[in-house]
Every structure is written in C-alpha cells, then in structure tokens.
Amino acid sequence: MKQKRKTLKQRMNKHHVVAAFCSAPTPPPRMRTRNSRRRWPSPSHGACAAPLLPERHGQRERGGTCASGRRKRRKRGRREASCSGAAPARHHTRVSFLVSAGGKEQKRCPMAVRGKVAAFNLPPLPTVGEIIKLFRLQAQKQLSQNFLLDLRLTDKIVRQAGKLKNAHVCEVGPGPGGITRSILNADVEQLLLVEKDPRFIPGLQMLSEAAPGKVRIVHGDILTFKMEKAFPKHLKKNWEDEPPNIHIIGNLPFSVSTPLIIKWLENVSKKNGPFIYGRTQMTLTFQKEVAERLTANTGGKQRSRLSIMSQHLCTVENRFVIPGQAFVPKPEVDVAVVHFTPLVQPKIQQPFELVEKVVRSAFQFRRKHCFRGIETLFPESERLKKTEELMMAADVDPTLRPFQLSMSHFRNLCNTYRKMCEEDPSLFAYNYREELKQKKRQHLPKNTSQTEQTEEEN
Ligand SMILES: C[S@@+](CC[C@H](N)C(=O)[O-])C[C@H]1O[C@@H](n2cnc3c(N)ncnc32)[C@H](O)[C@@H]1O
DSSP states (O other): OHHHHHHHHHHHHHHHHHHHHHTOOSOOSSOOOOGGGTOSOOOSSSSSSTTTSOOOHHHHHHHHHSHHHHHHHHHHHHHHHTOOTTOOGGGGGGOOEEEOTTSOEEEEOTTSSOSTTOSSOOOOOOOHHHHHHHTTOOOOGGGTOOEEOOHHHHHHHHHTTOOOTTOEEEEEOOTTSHHHHHHHHTTOSEEEEEESOGGGHHHHHHHHHHSTTTEEEEESOTTTOOOTTSSOGGGOOOTTSSOOSEEEEEOOOHHHHHHHHHHHHHHHHHTOGGGGGSSOEEEEEEEHHHHHHHHOOTTOTTOOHHHHHHHTTEEEEEEEEEOGGGEESOOSSOEEEEEEEEOSSOSSOSOHHHHHHHHHHHTTTTTSOHHHHHGGGSOGGGHHHHHHHHHHHHTOOTTSOGGGOOHHHHHHHHHHHHHHHHHSTTTTTOOHHHHHHHHHHTTOOOOHHHHOOOOOOO
C-alpha cells in the first residue's frame, strides 16, 4: 500500500516536471533533479533539444519502486542537501532544486538561478554547463566566445541595469544563456535575444519554453540588426523624460563590443536605432582596458578617443571587474561591466561625424603636443596658419598633450572647427590619411609629418 502511494506521488512529480518544461509558468510543487544523471525531461516541441535529450522518465519511475532505488535516492538526497553556497562554478553541473508543495523555495543551491535580482523563478532547468555539454557548444576561439557559468555573477551583471520588472530587454550574444536566465528571473516583460551563432539557438529555445510568451529569439548579427522596430511603440519616451523601460544587456566578444558601442554612440547622437524610444540604457561588458578608456577622466593614463566620444553623449560608469578566470574558457584579459545612460544634452552639441573627426585628429599622436594631431584637420598648404587660428579661437594651449584636454577644450575645438568649415565648405571633406596615401602612391619625398606612424588606438 505504502509502496503504491509512493508510486503515485512519483507519477505526480513526473507530471509536474513535464508540465514545467512544456508550458506551465509556475514551478512544480516538489521536484528533484540530479543533473549529473540528466533527469530533466526533453521539451515536448520545438526543433531544439529533443534528439539530444535522453529519455529517462520510465527509468525514474521504475527506480522508485524497488528498495535499492529508494536507498540510492535517500543517499542522493543527502548529497544534494549538502550543496553549499560556496560551491565554485565548476560544481554547478551537480546542483539540484528542491521546491516544496506550495511552490515555495525550500532549499536551492545559491549557484542556481537566484539572487537579489530574482523576482520570477524559472522552472528547474539543466544548468548552463549542462546545456553546453548537451548541445556540444564548444567555445569557438575565432569568435572570442567566453562563457559565464556562475549565475551569481550573471545576476550581478543584470542587477547593474537597475530594476527590470516589466522591462523590455534586448540581450546581445546570449550564447548558452547564463545572463539570459538572470534577466528572466528579474521578471522582465519581454526579452529579445540576438545571437549570431546558430549552435546556441536550440538551448535558447529551451529557455524560451521555460518562460512562455516572454522570449523572442533572433538568429542574426547585432551589428546589422535594426533596433528601431524591436520594441512596442507605446514604450517611447521623450528624450528629456526619464529613460524608457527598455534595456540593452550583453556580454559580447571584444571584437564586437568596441565597434558596436561606437555605432550605438552614433545612434545616441542621432536619436535613432535603439534610441528612437528615448534614452535607452545599456549594460555591456568590455575588455577591462577598454572600459578604463571609456570612463577615463582628463589627465588619466587611459584618456582616449573613446573617453570623449562616450562621455560627451552618456553618463558612463565602470561598475565592476570580472576576472578572466570567471569565464570558460578563460580569456587572456579581465572584463569590466560598463553602464551607459544617454545624456539629455550632449556635452558637445555638434554632429557626431564632426566631433569624431576632431577627437580622432587630436588623439592621432597621443604622446606629442596636441597641436600635432589637431593640425591634421587642415591641408598641408594652410596647415600652420589654420591650426594657430583654431587653437587661439578655442583657447586651447597647443603644448598640452591630448590626454590633458578636458571636455570643454574639445567643445571649443569642435565649435570653432564647425565655424571654419562653414566659412570653407571644402574643409570638412579634407582627409589627412587620404592625402598621405596619395603622396605615397606618387612617390613624393616624404617629410617627417608624412612618414610618422599615427598612435591613435582604434
Ligand atoms: C563572450 S560570448 C558570451 C555568451 C554569453 N552571453 C555568456 O555570457 O556566457 C559572446 C556571444 O556573442 C555571440 N556573438 C558574437 N558576435 C555576435 C554578433 N555580431 N551578433 C550577435 N551575437 C554575437 C557569440 O556567438 C557568443 O554567443
């Protein structure tokens, strides 16, 4: 009789587990999964995981009716209960969930989906590590893929975005879905995932099924993806108002994050792309040194083109550093999480291209006096005269080094250069590098300023 009742209970458990994966948004009343045994059920639909997921439901039920099965389960239960909060990320594949009859969390390994950010609980899922194994998602070095498996860390990244309850979020490069889980746990309204590598799509579909109606997956390149229509129109806010409840979050490869932030800064300046909705906030990871450049102050060692371009358009905050060893595989460098909020008024009120040109020229020779870079704004024939005119009118000491120039120095330089371009409409089209190339092609004798290598970082 006792044995019969247990079997029924087990059947109920099985039913709830399946339901959780198929469509039910609520967690099962009581469930145990032992991930090393791969007990999770396969998703019932979608082209994603079915062929790779082992079918174990029958085995589970049979195991429950014999004495040795019960002994094994008791032993396993003790092991699960001993899973401590200090478990390192690599232990995460052995994590289990224990949820009580009321759906209230009794005990759950802190490595699992939780943290202050959690406001919505995904049903039990295979861990990120298991998804990687299950779908054989080896990181591709040429795509600079480095994954975050520690969900405390992904929660921490997501917390940097602020309150996400009912927010519309776009995650760039979700990969195996660590950050994705933390975003979903923050009780967002809608999550748009843009992933370039098709190998990750089935694992993401699995997450999508665990949070029905919330996730939209786009297989595409974020550098070309059009964000203008990505979110509902009613979320639009005036630029002067508080930022809309729209966030961009992502841990992108370094090769993509720098060109992407430059593109998005241009979008901020033109109020298009993701900023058609207002002052959309971004929480993104960068190589630590790039994050330092983005946030460097006047006189700082890392002060560069990126510092001026980002800080004149946004409030930029370097929130925290993630050591390289937190990623799998470990990259050569550390990573920093940077938060951007577009400013109501840019600090330099000139077109993006003009500011970019002045700033790029100024940092052309970063160890030399700033006039050496600034003079590359002018054709050789009138270089000296025009550079003097610009520096005088902008009230900038020509012997300062580029990294010593403040935002107001750059504002004055841009405003004066704009006036000079209005007086001489051909000036803005002048391109120093083009001139150099042409001269090289013509085999003209080179003077020092022509042969000098530019030092500006790109
Ligand atoms: C560094 S991995 C991070 C993966 C995951 N977000 C994490 O934190 O574990 C970068 C991810 O971005 C994806 N990715 C790379 N370039 C991309 C692009 N241009 N557009 C969209 N996704 C891209 C990669 O395929 C990979 O999944």
